[in-house]
Amino acid sequence: MVRNPERRAALVDAAIEVLARDGARGLTFRAVDEVAGVPKGTASNYFATRDDLLAQVTGQIHQRIAPDPDEVAAVMAAPPSRELVVHLMGWINRRVTADRTGYLAMLELRLEATRRPELRTELTRTIRATLDDDISFHLDSGLPGDRTAVMLLYLAMTGLMLEQLTLPGVVPVEQTEGLIAALVERAIGPDPEGAPQGLSDETPDPEGAP
Numbered sequence: 001m002v003r004n005p006e007r008r009a010a011l012v013d014a015a016i017e018v019l020a021r022d023g024a025r026g027l028t029f030r031a032v033d034e035v036a037g038v039p040k041g042t043a044s045n046y047f048a049t050r051d052d053l054l055a056q057v058t059g060q061i062h063q064r065i066a067p068d069p070d071e072v073a074a075v076m077a078a079p080p081s082r083e084l085v086v087h088l089m090g091w092i093n094r095r096v097t098a099d100r101t102g103y104l105a106m107l108e109l110r111l112e113a114t115r116r117p118e119l120r121t122e123l124t125r126t127i128r129a130t131l132d133d134d135i136s137f138h139l140d141s142g143l144p145g146d147r148t149a150v151m152l153l154y155l156a157m158t159g160l161m162l163e164q165l166t167l168p169g170v171v172p173v174e175q176t177e178g179l180i181a182a183l184v185e186r187a188i189g190p191d192p193e194g195a196p197q198g199l200s201d202e203t204p205d206p207e208g209a210p
Contacts, residue, residue: 008046011036012060015043015053020104024112027053054119058109062126065095065102080142086184089157093176096161104165145188152187 014036018027027050029043036042047053075091078084096103113120131154138150145153160179163170171179 004046007038007042008056009060011038011043011046012053012056015057016061016064016105017101019057019108020101024108029053051116051118054109054112054116055122057105058119058122058126061102061106061109062130065099065106066130067091067095076141080144082144082184082188082190085143085145085153085188086181089153089180089184090177092157093160093164093180096164100165103161107162107165149188153183156183156187 011032014032015027017035018031022031029047029050030040032043032053033040043053047056075084075088078087109119109123113123134154135147135150138145139147157180160171160176164176
């Protein structure tokens with residue numbers, strides 16, 4: 001296989017675009033070459049099989065949709081509170097809009113994993129590890145809510161993302177902010193007495209989201 005890291009990365013990014021646009025059935029070497037703007041046969045020189053390409057895409061999407069650690073650190077400078085959890089959940093939701101292609105490609109990978117045992121094993125490992133990291137982050141940061149509450153938030157937010165990616169008219173955009181706030185309140189309950197209330201006006205909003 002050819003060893004050019006920049007070209008390989010460009011081909012994987014092109015594969016993500018194809019996956020989001022055409023689904024798993026449309027993910028061919030020829031389609032990747034066309035989107036990447038490279039000569040025919042280039043992708044097949046970098047990836048031994050389509051499964052090899054899918055494996056590379058899995059890793060790349062995971063990195064692509066992961067939040068910037070510096071942005072997370074800036075937001076977490078605020079005191080832990082239920083309102084901060086709402087703020088974080090809203091940020092996660094807005095990231096779907098900011099990188100719709102990446103999240104659609106991940107959804108297509110999930111569907112393809114139902115038909116490919118090896119991909120299912122790899123994707124399950126990746127998503128489970130991310131979820132475990134998220135749970136540990138929440139608990140270690142002193143945010144309100146136990147492990148079960150975090151799991152409920154994960155499952156509910158995953159469902160909201162699915163609606164927004166596939167049938168955005170089901171849950172109108174103008175309702176999402178209130179729904180997220182209600183979700184957090186019902187999953188973790190009210191802030192305990194004496195807990196910090198409200199986010200500071202100086203609390204950064206990742207990616208300039210409203």
